[in-house]
Amino acid sequence: xxxxxxxxxxxxxxxxxxxxxxxxxxxxxxxxxxxxxxxxxxxxxxxxxxxxxxxxxxxxxxxxxxxxxxxxxxxxxxxxxxxxxxxxxxxxxxxxxxxxxxxxxxxxxxxxxxxxxxxxxxxxxxxxxxxxxxxxxxxxxxxxxxxxxxxxxxxxxxxxxxxxxxxxxxxxxxxxxxxxxxxxxxxxxxxxxxxxxxxxxxxxxxxxxxxxxxxxxxxxxxxxx
Amino acid sequence: xxxxxxxxxxxxxxxxxxxxxxxxxxxxxxxxxxxxxxxxxxxxxxxxxxxxxxxxxxxxxxxxxxxxxxxxxxxxxxxxxxxxxxxxxxxxxxxxxxxxxxxxxxxxxxxxxxxxxxxxxxxxxxxxxxxxxxxxxxxxxxxxxxxxxxxxxxxxxxxxxxxxxxxxxxxxxxxxxxxxxxxxxxxxxxxxxxxxxxxxxxxxxxxxxxxxxxxxxxxxxxxxx
Amino acid sequence: xxxxxxxxxxxxxxxxxxxxxxxxxxxxxxxxxxxxxxxxxxxxxxxxxxxxxxxxxxxxxxxxxxxxxxxxxxxxxxxxxxxxxxxxxxxxxxxxxxxxxxxxxxxxxxxxxxxxxxxxxxxxxxxxxxxxxxxxxxxxxxxxxxxxxxxxxxxxxxxxxxxxxxxxxxxxxxxxxxxxxxxxxxxxxxxxxxxxxxxxxxxxxxxxxxxxxxxxxxxxxxxxx
Amino acid sequence: xxxxxxxxxxxxxxxxxxxxxxxxxxxxxxxxxxxxxxxxxxxxxxxxxxxxxxxxxxxxxxxxxxxxxxxxxxxxxxxxxxxxxxxxxxxxxxxxxxxxxxxxxxxxxxxxxxxxxxxxxxxxxxxxxxxxxxxxxxxxxxxxxxxxxxxxxxxxxxxxxxxxxxxxxxxxxxxxxxxxxxxxxxxxxxxxxxxxxxxxxxxxxxxxxxxxxxxxxxxxxxxxx
DNA sequence: AATGAATGAGCGTTCATTCAT
DNA sequence: CATGAATGAACGCTCATTCAT
Numbered sequence: 001x002x003x004x005x006x007x008x009x010x011x012x013x014x015x016x017x018x019x020x021x022x023x024x025x026x027x028x029x030x031x032x033x034x035x036x037x038x039x040x041x042x043x044x045x046x047x048x049x050x051x052x053x054x055x056x057x058x059x060x061x062x063x064x065x066x067x068x069x070x071x072x073x074x075x076x077x078x079x080x081x082x083x084x085x086x087x088x089x090x091x092x093x094x095x096x097x098x099x100x101x102x103x104x105x106x107x108x109x110x111x112x113x114x115x116x117x118x119x120x121x122x123x124x125x126x127x128x129x130x131x132x133x134x135x136x137x138x139x140x141x142x143x144x145x146x147x148x149x150x151x152x153x154x155x156x157x158x159x160x161x162x163x164x165x166x167x168x169x170x171x172x173x174x175x176x177x178x179x180x181x182x183x184x185x186x187x188x189x190x191x192x193x194x195x196x197x198x199x200x201x202x203x204x205x206x207x208x209x210x211x212x213x214x215x216x217x218x219x220x221x222x223x224x225x
Numbered sequence: 226x227x228x229x230x231x232x233x234x235x236x237x238x239x240x241x242x243x244x245x246x247x248x249x250x251x252x253x254x255x256x257x258x259x260x261x262x263x264x265x266x267x268x269x270x271x272x273x274x275x276x277x278x279x280x281x282x283x284x285x286x287x288x289x290x291x292x293x294x295x296x297x298x299x300x301x302x303x304x305x306x307x308x309x310x311x312x313x314x315x316x317x318x319x320x321x322x323x324x325x326x327x328x329x330x331x332x333x334x335x336x337x338x339x340x341x342x343x344x345x346x347x348x349x350x351x352x353x354x355x356x357x358x359x360x361x362x363x364x365x366x367x368x369x370x371x372x373x374x375x376x377x378x379x380x381x382x383x384x385x386x387x388x389x390x391x392x393x394x395x396x397x398x399x400x401x402x403x404x405x406x407x408x409x410x411x412x413x414x415x416x417x418x419x420x421x422x423x424x425x426x427x428x429x430x431x432x433x434x435x436x437x438x439x440x441x442x443x444x445x446x447x448x449x450x
Numbered sequence: 451x452x453x454x455x456x457x458x459x460x461x462x463x464x465x466x467x468x469x470x471x472x473x474x475x476x477x478x479x480x481x482x483x484x485x486x487x488x489x490x491x492x493x494x495x496x497x498x499x500x501x502x503x504x505x506x507x508x509x510x511x512x513x514x515x516x517x518x519x520x521x522x523x524x525x526x527x528x529x530x531x532x533x534x535x536x537x538x539x540x541x542x543x544x545x546x547x548x549x550x551x552x553x554x555x556x557x558x559x560x561x562x563x564x565x566x567x568x569x570x571x572x573x574x575x576x577x578x579x580x581x582x583x584x585x586x587x588x589x590x591x592x593x594x595x596x597x598x599x600x601x602x603x604x605x606x607x608x609x610x611x612x613x614x615x616x617x618x619x620x621x622x623x624x625x626x627x628x629x630x631x632x633x634x635x636x637x638x639x640x641x642x643x644x645x646x647x648x649x650x651x652x653x654x655x656x657x658x659x660x661x662x663x664x665x666x667x668x669x670x671x672x673x674x675x
Numbered sequence: 676x677x678x679x680x681x682x683x684x685x686x687x688x689x690x691x692x693x694x695x696x697x698x699x700x701x702x703x704x705x706x707x708x709x710x711x712x713x714x715x716x717x718x719x720x721x722x723x724x725x726x727x728x729x730x731x732x733x734x735x736x737x738x739x740x741x742x743x744x745x746x747x748x749x750x751x752x753x754x755x756x757x758x759x760x761x762x763x764x765x766x767x768x769x770x771x772x773x774x775x776x777x778x779x780x781x782x783x784x785x786x787x788x789x790x791x792x793x794x795x796x797x798x799x800x801x802x803x804x805x806x807x808x809x810x811x812x813x814x815x816x817x818x819x820x821x822x823x824x825x826x827x828x829x830x831x832x833x834x835x836x837x838x839x840x841x842x843x844x845x846x847x848x849x850x851x852x853x854x855x856x857x858x859x860x861x862x863x864x865x866x867x868x869x870x871x872x873x874x875x876x877x878x879x880x881x882x883x884x885x886x887x888x889x890x891x892x893x894x895x896x897x898x899x900x
Numbered sequence: 901a902a903t904g905a906a907t908g909a910g911c912g913t914t915c916a917t918t919c920a921t
Numbered sequence: 922c923a924t925g926a927a928t929g930a931a932c933g934c935t936c937a938t939t940c941a942t
Contacts, residue, residue: 006926007926010926026338028253031910031911031912032911032912032913033911033912041927041928042927042928042929043912043913043928043929044913044914044915044927044928044929044930045926045927045928047912047913047914048926048927048928052912052913053911053912053913081432083420084432087432087433108338109338110338112393113251113333113334113335113338113393113397115397118397118398137419140419145420146419146420147417147419147420150414150419151410151414154407154410154411154414155414155419157387157390157391157394157411158383158386158387158411158414158415160390161383161386161387161388161389161390161391162382162383162386162387163386164386164389164390165382165385165386165389165390166382166386168337168338169382172338172340172343173343182379184433185376185379186379186382186383189375189376189379189380189383189418190383190415190418190419191418191419191420192372192418192420193414193415193416193417193418193419193420194362194365194371194372194375194380194415194416194418195308195370195371195372195416195417195418208312208409231901232901235901256935256936256937257936257937257938258936258937266902266903267902267903267904268903268904268936268937268938269902269903269904269905269938269939269940270901270902270903272937272938272939273901273902273903277937277938278936278937278938456922457922460922476788478703481914481915481916482915482916482917483915483916491923491924492923492924492925493915493916493917493924493925494917494918494919494923494924494925494926495922495923495924497916497917497918498922498923498924502916502917503915503916503917533870537883558788559788560788562843563783563784563785563788563843563847565847568847568848595870596870597867597870600864601860601864604857604860604861604864605864607837607840607841607844607861608833608836608837608861608864608865610840611833611836611837611838611839611840611841612832612833612836612837613836614836614839614840615832615835615836615839615840616832616836618787618788619832622788622790622793623793632829634883635826635829636829636832636833639825639826639829639830639833639868640833640865640868641868641870642822642868642870643864643865643866643867643868643870645758645820645821645822645866645867645868681905682905685905706931706932706933707932707933707934708932708933716906716907717906717907717908718907718908718933718934719906719907719908719909719934719935719936720905720906720907722933722934722935723905723906723907727933727934728932728933728934
């Protein structure tokens with residue numbers, strides 16, 4: 001037990017250092033040497049605990065993700081109403097990413113685009129966490145709170161896509177300073193839509209997009225030339 | 226002139242080869258050697274036209290982006306109604322990304338996370354293109370088609386975030402096969418919202434999220450234990 | 451005593467594992483880690499019994515070599531005639547190498563080319579064993595069975611060289627399957643020579659090689675051009 | 676042409692340096708760094724001409740081997756009589772190995788035990804060169820100069836084995852100083868055999884070795900205990 | 901304009917060996 | 922006696938980039 005604890009402590013120590021370095025430099029520009037230095041350990045020792053540099057990277061999100069989603073699960077039990085639950089979920093995402101900046105940077109700027117990460121335990125945890133959104137949407141549809149004709153997968157995509165976009169922008173530009181202030185307007189917008197229900201002008205009736213019909217382009221080269 | 230044309234042709238030839246290789250391998254795993262081979266040119270010659278590997282990467286999206294946004298601008302003139310314009314924009318994004326897979330992969334999987342790209346001409350073009358969405362939203366608000374209290378920046382974030390998420394997923398997993406079939410449900414959802422207006426149960430009235438109030442966590446370890 | 455026995459047992463256990471691994475992988479590609487695993491012991495424990503990886507390697511052949519040469523000595527006492535003894539020696543070498551493949555591989559493919567091995571106890575034992583050949587040759591010369599003008603050292607070199615060559619080939623290519631079937635033809639050849647005594651054509655009288663006379667080469671590049 | 680010449684010159688320069696270092700240190704202890712330094716070239720440049728360290732090693736013997744065997748072929752045309760030709764072959768081997776010490780060391784101490792070398796052009800050349808011995812033996816058998824019942828493969832093994840043994844010993848111990856002085860006694864011995872034809876004592880008639888009959892060992896553990 | 905040739909700079913990974921416990 | 926844990930010390934190999942021609 002004591003031995004296992006020590007090993008776990010060492011792993012955490014390395015993961016912490018690695019998270020800092022990866023978040024700051026990205027995967028390629030981070031070096032094992034720098035991670036080792038930051039963890040006050042030898043480079044060789046890192047390889048006692050992780051098989052490769054990429055393996056180390058993949059080990060980083062698991063702990064944070066589990067923590068965040070456990071928290072999410074806990075809160076969802078206390079809340080009534082699908083819309084309220086959605087708001088809570090969006091809040092917790094934004095809140096957590098803001099709190100765990102390194103975690104956010106590693107997920108948004110490094111791991112999200114790595115196909116090998118898809119087959120990782122860390123990704124599994126995240127997938128399971130995201131499934132909460134589907135459940136809540138389905139719950140809202142069942143209860144009549146949400147429209148019957150919704151596709152939960154698409155709603156989830158809108159929510160996750162929006163969150164990821166805002167968090168990525170925040171990581172890249174530093175704006176807005178406080179992510180949490182986006183929660184309410186974003187959730188309002190998604191829940192209520194952007195359409196003005198008071199006064200829908202009839203002649204602007206919605207048109208559907210034709211699928212598989214080629215887009216007519218006036219003259220490809222002209223406008224930019 | 227003739228000289229300049231030849232230079233431009235050479236550049237296009239290199240950019241085309243680079244786009245293919247970068248899209249397939251990513252930035253780090255792509256090599257100048259492979260790009261040179263694909264462009265049937267020497268490695269050294271690439272440096273006659275581009276200063277660095279990253280400079281070459283940054284040069285790739287400009288042309289495609291300009292083409293896409295020119296097309297978008299052209300179409301928007303023909304359409305009446307902000308919602309219809311939004312639908313058209315989403316359609317054109319999805320359609321274009323699907324048509325220009327390499328462009329999509331380079332934007333979504335490589336450039337989106339590169340801070341230095343932010344100060345690039347390619348990024349400027351993209352930014353300008355995305356501004357169409359803002360304009361349309363503002364137009365919709367002004368005309369009364371959209372709610373008065375909308376934040377155009379957030380609406381844009383929802384739309385762009387959703388598109389990027391769906392396109393990225395498509396690039397990473399190959400699903401869904403046809404991105405265009407997502408356009409209508411996504412736009413419907415964003416325009417009309419997910420809330421069921423027929424029968425809103427009163428006791429589930431929407432709650433707002435408190436900002437800057439720490440989330441109370443009962444016991445960090447408890448839920449998962 | 452009991453302690454010493456246990457120590458000896460441990461040593462044998464390690465040597466056995468090491469022999470297997472060294473024979474299979476060669477010296478460089480064998481790792482202490484793999485030897486330790488095969489010996490069901492920790493890596494550190496190996497260093498309780500052997501000072502270095504090379505020291506462990508050098509400890510391997512002693513036991514087998516002693517066994518083989520004891521057997522050889524025993525058999526030689528029972529045989530009369532130098533030629534018969536030589537045949538017996540060659541047989542025992544081939545037989546033993548075939549039986550102890552690992553020993554053969556370690557001697558032929560690893561140790562034979564290691565200068566430091568020359569000053570080792572294992573090499574001493576082998577040298578002593580090989581001396582049997584010298585003795586038998588000298589005995590044959592003294593008894594008149596062999597030609598008076600033989601250089602025992604050279605005869606020994608021919609015999610050992612031939613054996614080593616055949617065994618090495620066998621280890622490298624797997625052919626011939628059975629080394630022992632080479633014994634008779636090889637010994638016959640060495641004892642009786644390759645010359646046909648029935649009908650030696652006079653005009654092909656043997657010429658001796660000039661020593662220290664440069665070889666005249668017509669034109670280095672010519673023959674192959 | 677001029678370009679190809681330069682490339683070939685560079686290759687030779689690297690091969691020369693590599694030969695020196697490999698011969699002195701062995702394969703594993705030789706470093707690309709040291710070879711590069713000795714060739715007055717950068718480490719990276721070595722990889723412009725050779726794909727791997729082992730590839731470089733394998734490239735070393737080809738040139739020397741071709742040179743030696745071309746010379747051998749040339750000389751063999753001038754000599755009459757199989758025995759004389761054999762003597763010439765043995766002489767040329769010993770002479771060449773003595774002249775090209777590095778070549779000898781690389782062949783005898785490094786390459787001879789590398790299975791991957793078997794599939795190399797260098798090994799092909801050596802195999803072809805060694806085939807001369809077979810031809811000469813077959814020629815001798817056909818002409819009646821050698822015994823009809825000889826197995827050319829075994830005779831070749833005796834000759835090559837003896838040469839390799841003597842050269843290896845010479846490389847390892849430095850003795851004898853002059854390899855060429857071994858040529859005559861060795862060839863005499865192999866051609867004429869070691870048996871004394873004047874006075875063969877009848878009661879020491881040659882015995883054949885039983886094949887596949889287990890060797891009776893008095894008591895395995897006793898002698899060495 | 902085009903490129904063959906050359907290289908500087910760097911990094912992940914391995915493993916024999918040590919030593920405190 | 923046994924070993925878990927830690928690491929020092931290397932090294933092969935890659936590749937973007939430069940420059941003389």
